[in-house]
Amino acid sequence: MAALLYSDGRIGIASGVLRAAADILIGVASELVITDADKAADLSGNLFAAQAQAVAISTIDGIAAQTAGIVTFVRDLGRASQDADVAAGVWRSATLACAALQANSASLVVARAEALGNAVAGLIEAACLGEYAVALSQGSFVDRQSALAAKKALAADSEATLERIAAVCGEEVWSVAAQATAYAADYLASRALDLRPIILVNAVVSLPATVAAWALYGDASRAGEIVARNRVGTPALMPLSFEALAP
Numbered sequence: 001m002a003a004l005l006y007s008d009g010r011i012g013i014a015s016g017v018l019r020a021a022a023d024i025l026i027g028v029a030s031e032l033v034i035t036d037a038d039k040a041a042d043l044s045g046n047l048f049a050a051q052a053q054a055v056a057i058s059t060i061d062g063i064a065a066q067t068a069g070i071v072t073f074v075r076d077l078g079r080a081s082q083d084a085d086v087a088a089g090v091w092r093s094a095t096l097a098c099a100a101l102q103a104n105s106a107s108l109v110v111a112r113a114e115a116l117g118n119a120v121a122g123l124i125e126a127a128c129l130g131e132y133a134v135a136l137s138q139g140s141f142v143d144r145q146s147a148l149a150a151k152k153a154l155a156a157d158s159e160a161t162l163e164r165i166a167a168v169c170g171e172e173v174w175s176v177a178a179q180a181t182a183y184a185a186d187y188l189a190s191r192a193l194d195l196r197p198i199i200l201v202n203a204v205v206s207l208p209a210t211v212a213a214w215a216l217y218g219d220a221s222r223a224g225e226i227v228a229r230n231r232v233g234t235p236a237l238m239p240l241s242f243e244a245l246a247p
Contacts, residue, residue, distance in 0.1 A: 197245075206238055
């Protein structure tokens with residue numbers, strides 16, 4: 001009976017998606033900043049094991065259990081990482097990589113066989129999107145514009161992802177993923193209000209960065225901040241127009 005039930009290849013396709021997803025997360029683990037070496041080794045070891053175990057799955061229950069395990073690894077990787085700025089980029093790439101695991105066959109028969117694998121890919125993509133949203137909202141923003149730019153980027157990145165999740169996983173999973181991105185967007189907007197905006201400074205003559213910093217902030221030690229923001233090669237001769245944080 002089981003052989004007849006799964007003769008359409010659904011289990012094999014979904015198993016392949018799980019193996020590929022584990023490979024993506026192994027890459028994620030290698031790129032995240034995880035200062036606890038033992039934790040990093042455990043997570044990587046578990047992911048390699050999950051990748052190997054996916055080959056032997058032969059039932060829907062096995063696919064469901066392994067998918068839940070992969071989603072848990074996503075959460076564990078997110079909680080173990082230290083640098084939110086690095087993590088945001090890593091999770092964004094992982095989300096896009098998971099999207100590529102979804103198949104879209106023109107054949108109705110093949111598409112039915114692919115539906116389970118697409119649902120698995122969508123669930124893992126949703127988990128990666130959630131970690132991307134969390135990491136992005138926790139980034140080290142120094143000005144209002146950068147926080148608002150991150151909010152805009154999250155909206156752009158999540159739009160297509162949420163559409164795919166809705167199509168292959170249904171409304172319940174879509175709702176959870178959409179709420180995660182909405183909370184992150186609201187938090188970024190709130191953070192932006194607490195940050196100073198960038199202003200354009202126009203000088204009559206070229207000033208040394210230290211003089212500009214003293215004039216703006218009464219603190220010459222902030223010259224390096226102005227130089228870095230404007231990528232100035234000669235701090236002794238600032239351009240007539242340059243950007244700076246508002247005093």
